[in-house]
Amino acid sequence: MDALQKLSVISKKQVAFDIYEIILGLGKEGFTFKPGQYIHLSLPSLKYPDPRGNGRDFSIASSPNDKHLALAFKNTGSGFKKTLLEVENVKVEIDGPFGRFTLPKDSDQKFTFIASGIGVTPFLSMVKFATEEKLSYKITLLYTASSKQKAVFLHKLLQLEKENPNFELKTHFGTLTNEIIQEEIKDKSSTLFYLSGAPQRVFDIENILLSLGVQRKNILKEEFTGYWGDPMNNELSKRPYSDLEALLQALNNTAIVSEANAEGIITFVNDKFVEISKYSKDELIGQNHRILKSGFHSKPFYENMWATITRGRLWRGQIKNKAKDGSFYWVDTSIAPILDQDGKPIKYISVRFPITERQQAEEELQGRAMQQGVLTVLSQEALASSNLTKLFERATNLVAGTLKVDYCLVLKLQPGGAYLTYEAGFRFKNVTKSQTIISARTTESLAGFVLASKEPVVIEDLTSESRFAGAPLMHDNNIVSGVGVIIHGQERPFGVLGIYTTSKRTFKQADIDFVQAVANLLANAARNQLDKRKDEFLGIASHELKTPLTSLKSFVQILQKHEYQQKDEQALLFLSKIDTQLNRLTDLINSLLDISRINAGKIEYKDETFKLSELVQETVDELKLVFKKHQIELYNKIKEKVHGDRYRIAQVLTNLLSNAIKYSPNGDKIIIKSEVSEDKVIVSVQDFGVGISEKDRENIFDRFFQGYGRKRQDFPGGLGLGLYICSEIIKRHQGQIWVESEEDKGSKFFFSLPIKRS
Numbered sequence: 001m002d003a004l005q006k007l008s009v010i011s012k013k014q015v016a017f018d019i020y021e022i023i024l025g026l027g028k029e030g031f032t033f034k035p036g037q038y039i040h041l042s043l044p045s046l047k048y049p050d051p052r053g054n055g056r057d058f059s060i061a062s063s064p065n066d067k068h069l070a071l072a073f074k075n076t077g078s079g080f081k082k083t084l085l086e087v088e089n090v091k092v093e094i095d096g097p098f099g100r101f102t103l104p105k106d107s108d109q110k111f112t113f114i115a116s117g118i119g120v121t122p123f124l125s126m127v128k129f130a131t132e133e134k135l136s137y138k139i140t141l142l143y144t145a146s147s148k149q150k151a152v153f154l155h156k157l158l159q160l161e162k163e164n165p166n167f168e169l170k171t172h173f174g175t176l177t178n179e180i181i182q183e184e185i186k187d188k189s190s191t192l193f194y195l196s197g198a199p200q201r202v203f204d205i206e207n208i209l210l211s212l213g214v215q216r217k218n219i220l221k222e223e224f225t226g227y228w229g230d231p232m233n234n235e236l237s238k239r240p241y242s243d244l245e246a247l248l249q250a251l252n253n254t255a256i257v258s259e260a261n262a263e264g265i266i267t268f269v270n271d272k273f274v275e276i277s278k279y280s281k282d283e284l285i286g287q288n289h290r291i292l293k294s295g296f297h298s299k300p301f302y303e304n305m306w307a308t309i310t311r312g313r314l315w316r317g318q319i320k321n322k323a324k325d326g327s328f329y330w331v332d333t334s335i336a337p338i339l340d341q342d343g344k345p346i347k348y349i350s351v352r353f354p355i356t357e358r359q360q361a362e363e364e365l366q367g368r369a370m371q372q373g374v375l376t377v378l379s380q381e382a383l384a385s386s387n388l389t390k391l392f393e394r395a396t397n398l399v400a401g402t403l404k405v406d407y408c409l410v411l412k413l414q415p416g417g418a419y420l421t422y423e424a425g426f427r428f429k430n431v432t433k434s435q436t437i438i439s440a441r442t443t444e445s446l447a448g449f450v451l452a453s454k455e456p457v458v459i460e461d462l463t464s465e466s467r468f469a470g471a472p473l474m475h476d477n478n479i480v481s482g483v484g485v486i487i488h489g490q491e492r493p494f495g496v497l498g499i500y501t502t503s504k505r506t507f508k509q510a511d512i513d514f515v516q517a518v519a520n521l522l523a524n525a526a527r528n529q530l531d532k533r534k535d536e537f538l539g540i541a542s543h544e545l546k547t548p549l550t551s552l553k554s555f556v557q558i559l560q561k562h563e564y565q566q567k568d569e570q571a572l573l574f575l576s577k578i579d580t581q582l583n584r585l586t587d588l589i590n591s592l593l594d595i596s597r598i599n600a601g602k603i604e605y606k607d608e609t610f611k612l613s614e615l616v617q618e619t620v621d622e623l624k625l626v627f628k629k630h631q632i633e634l635y636n637k638i639k640e641k642v643h644g645d646r647y648r649i650a651q652v653l654t655n656l657l658s659n660a661i662k663y664s665p666n667g668d669k670i671i672i673k674s675e676v677s678e679d680k681v682i683v684s685v686q687d688f689g690v691g692i693s694e695k696d697r698e699n700i701f702d703r704f705f706q707g708y709g710r711k712r713q714d715f716p717g718g719l720g721l722g723l724y725i726c727s728e729i730i731k732r733h734q735g736q737i738w739v740e741s742e743e744d745k746g747s748k749f750f751f752s753l754p755i756k757r758s
Contacts, residue, residue: 021072022071032064040057048079065133110140111137123194140170256276310345331352334350388525391522409498410425411423446471458512481505487526489527612753615646656751689747691741737752
């Protein structure tokens with residue numbers, strides 16, 4: 001509807017705390033609008049002064065089928081709203097409707113409306129109309145208010161939920177958190193999201209949705225053109241033209257100023273306009289402002305702007321323009337119409353302030369927030385799912401959407417390290433998982449170069465790249481620029497994560513750091529899955545091996561008894577060696593069972609109080625019978641008692657002593673000390689053997705870590721379980737375990753336990 005219309009105020013009532021509904025009667029002409037649109041309401045005069053004038057925008061709460069127009073507003077105490085609440089028997093002026101915040105044609109499309117406070121108003125109009133017309137939309141309204149008393153139209157929405165089986169209302173009183181949105185939103189790919197409420201809150205919710213993988217095209221926000229006053233009260237419009245020229249002169253050094261005639265043709269530009277746009281005055285004058293269009297804003301954006309100023313209203317907003325040299329710049333723009341005596345625009349004055357740096361900073365901040373959101377989502381999904389392929393697919397989609405790149409992929413390095421295979425990707429076509437092969441040679445692919453460099457590698461332009469040739473996959477998809485980062489593994493790299501564009505692009509360091517952070521997250525997920533598989537195998541293998549091993553030991557004992565009677569010394573020697581190896585195998589299987597029980601949280605501990613000095617003495621005495629080459633010196637004078645599992649603490653001592661002897665083949669002395677330190681006892685086992693490197697010391701208590709075995713070929717590496725089990729046992733007893741060591745000089749292992757006080 002283009003013409004202004006005067007409607008009578010029928011009633012006013014409070015519908016929530018500080019929220020009022022005003023009903024306007026429709027005349028015979030009626031008022032045509034779409035659900036979700038808004039109008040501009042002007043009062044003929046103000047009883048209370050208001051610096052923003054006598055007009056405001058209002059979302060329409062009623063359905064197009066209603067015989068009245070319902071509006072809602074929060075009483076902020078402004079002069080305009082105080083006057084509106086007191087008017088009686090007065091006609092107000094309505095202009096509109098405006099806005100693209102409407103529903104598409106009827107379909108079974110899924111919608112999620114997210115509103116806070118009074119922002120629910122346009123959604124009431126939409127849901128009411130859909131219910132009346134029995135439309136097929138599947139609508140979920142996620143509505144939040146600070147309290148039930150401040151929830152606008154709650155009773156009407158609850159009634160509509162009863163009447164419409166396709167409408168679901170979800171209310172939250174308090175803050176609508178990231179966690180609530182994640183929990184409530186299930187279908188992110190085929191749902192359209194409509195947002196309404198306070199601008200900053202809408203902006204925050206949009207960022208949350210983007211971080212969850214919702215595409216920007218599936219998000220629509222309620223959009224007002226801004227507040228304006230009555231054209232006759234517009235101070236700028238009432239100034240004489242000479243005053244305007246003086247004002248333009250004063251702004252010349254700081255603002256971008258232009259003048260256009262009633263048809264929008266540029267008639268004047270100031271020096272700042274020329275400086276920022278890179279066009280000369282001759283190139284600009286006589287042109288339409290479309291010469292500056294960047295392609296960023298939609299057609300309805302400009303249509304709304306033009307509709308506003310041609311009606312004599314002030315328009316204000318932020319515009320992204322394109323300069324003559326192809327660079328982009330942002331301006332905070334105000335366009336004021338100069339009106340004749342009949343209120344018709346005769347020219348337009350535009351004043352713009354450059355805000356490119358501010359806008360870039362805001363975009364940078366928004367981008368970092370989105371990236372952090374992506375990392376949070378992927379971390380949660382990595383913990384919740386054991387399906388690496390799905391996690392990789394999710395990661396490539398989220399990374400591509402966040403960084404706005406054309407392609408993203410995960411490549412896995414295959415055994416032997418000669419090639420990588422495609423595991424997951426975004427937008428790549430005609431590729432098959434685990435069958436599309438990429439060479440891992442340094443000179444033949446970006447991935448190979450990344451693996452060799454062990455750090456992020458950036459391609460500025462593949463056509464001029466000299467470090468490597470580029471895989472066929474990249475050339476087939478017209479890739480120009482990109483970044484590749486390593487996905488670390490345990491013993492060798494897991495693979496490579498890459499992002500690519502089909503046009504030349506310079507990647508920021510923050511974006512490269514984000515891709516590496518995602519790669520590190522994927523690396524952790526891959527390691528966790530590998531450890532889980534190891535745990536499952538160890539649990540099964542150890543249980544399956546224990547039964548036949550028990551039988552073997554029984555048979556050996558029977559044979560030993562028989563050969564002893566036969567006095568066959570050679571047979572007894574062989575059987576003794578077999579028995580020794582079976583004992584070693586038994587210890588190994590017991591370690592595997594311990595690992596399985598620790599990981600499952602099922603290892604049993606006995607609680608008893610005992611003297612640690614006695615346990616240390618007993619353990620040393622037993623080992624002296626077995627290891628006679630080394631001299632074990634014991635300094636054991638403590639009398640304090642500890643509380644815990646005596647058998648498990650002995651297991652720790654035995655393991656530390658056995659390691660000390662094993663890794664000091666040329667040493668002849670092992671020193672064991674036990675002493676009291678404040679409220680704990682500390683036991684140390686010191687050898688003078690090969691020692692441990694600084695790098696290995698960091699991981700020496702990790703599961704499956706074989707620091708000694710890999711570095712020293714003279715020693716069998718084992719499975720890397722003993723020290724891990726010791727660490728878990730000591731932790732279970734509220735103690736600590738640590739090591740001091742230097743290569744070729746020996747190691748000193750410590751563990752502490754709390755003293756049991758009587």
